[in-house]
Amino acid sequence: MDESGVEREYRRRRKPPLAYLLLPGLLMMNAFIQTSRVSHDGDGGGSGFWWGPPAFALLMALTIARIALEQFRARTRVTAAGITAQGPVRARTWAWSEVYDIRVEQAPRGSGRMAPQWLTYLYDFQGRRFLLWQLNDWQLDDPYAEVAELCLAAAPLRSLTWERRPDVEELILRGAARRKAWTWGAYGGLLVFFLMLMVDIWQIVVGRPDHPFVLFVCVPLASGVVLAAVLQWYWSTRPPRSPARQP
Incomplete structure (x- = not known):
């Protein structure tokens, strides 16, 4: 120091x-x-x-x-x-x-x-x-x-003080809402992936043709993106409270 x-x-x-x-x-x-x-x-x-x-x-x-x-x-x-x-x-x-x-x-x-x-x-x-x-x-x-x-x-x-500016705070809250939406979208896509794994195993057991690329790539990705987009649209109107620790 x-x-x-x-x-x-x-x-x-x-x-x-x-x-x-x-x-x-x-x-x-x-x-x-x-x-x-x-x-x-x-x-x-x-x-x-x-x-x-x-x-x-x-x-x-x-x-x-x-x-x-x-x-x-x-x-x-x-x-x-x-x-x-x-x-x-x-x-x-x-x-x-x-x-x-x-x-x-x-x-x-x-x-x-x-x-x-x-x-x-x-x-x-x-x-x-x-x-x-x-x-x-x-x-x-x-x-x-x-x-x-x-x-x-x-x-x-610094040439500026540490005072908070409302316009920047609004951008920060919207960014938090976006990250939260895509985090839940990733969780949803992961859940769908494991569901598709069960579906694929069932198809193999019963002798039906399986489509692993569609089940393990296309469906989870599409599900995660759709869920994230919907949540981001919903939370954009009511962004979450800042998670910063207060004094």
């Missing part, structure tokens, strides 16, 4: 819970086994599901690679010039004049102990938000106090 108190870097300081690393692997291994069984059962008739095991193997490799990069590469650096968020692959930098606000927000429900409960986001003047890596309750005892101290130290470096 420099004399102004704003120079700092947030890296991984604590190891994630072991379950954070094991559970994704177990889930994907189970999916791999189930898909291999479906593929084997379909060899005798129908088109089968031959591309399932390679697809899940690729997905597993990509997931493991992303977790590794996130743990050892992702970080946030703060200087007198601005903020740099180094993600698993790419980095992005904002000058202080481009930063509208920095907020600590509660993670989506359902993450439990498998992920940080409080995350820190940077908002620009277009209402867009960006994750500040490692500035969370896994790596810091009190991320809200850290962010409050950071904003106080950075105040002299």
Whole structure:
């Protein structure tokens, strides 16, 4: 930290819970086994599901690679010039004049102990938000106090105050509504995927022709997009309350 108190870097300081690393692997291994069984059962008739095991193997490799990069590469650096968020692959930098606000927000429900409960986001003047890596309750005892101290130290470096603007707040709330809609759309598409898996197994058992590409790709994607679009239209008229943690 420099004399102004704003120079700092947030890296991984604590190891994630072991379950954070094991559970994704177990889930994907189970999916791999189930898909291999479906593929084997379909060899005798129908088109089968031959591309399932390679697809899940690729997905597993990509997931493991992303977790590794996130743990050892992702970080946030703060200087007198601005903020740099180094993600698993790419980095992005904002000058202080481009930063509208920095907020600590509660993670989506359902993450439990498998992920940080409080995350820190940077908002620009277009209402867009960006994750500040490692500035969370896994790596810091009190991320809200850290962010409050950071904003106080950075105040002299900004040409604007930290006061909230109604037009930007409206954009932020609409962005939150959009993300919430597409999150539920993804959940809906995943649910439809598992339903289609049951349908495909039933078709194989009774000897009917199966269409895995339609069942496992087209139907879940279409269902998720439609659900997300409907929810986004509905919530756009009543955007959710900002999830930022209040003092």
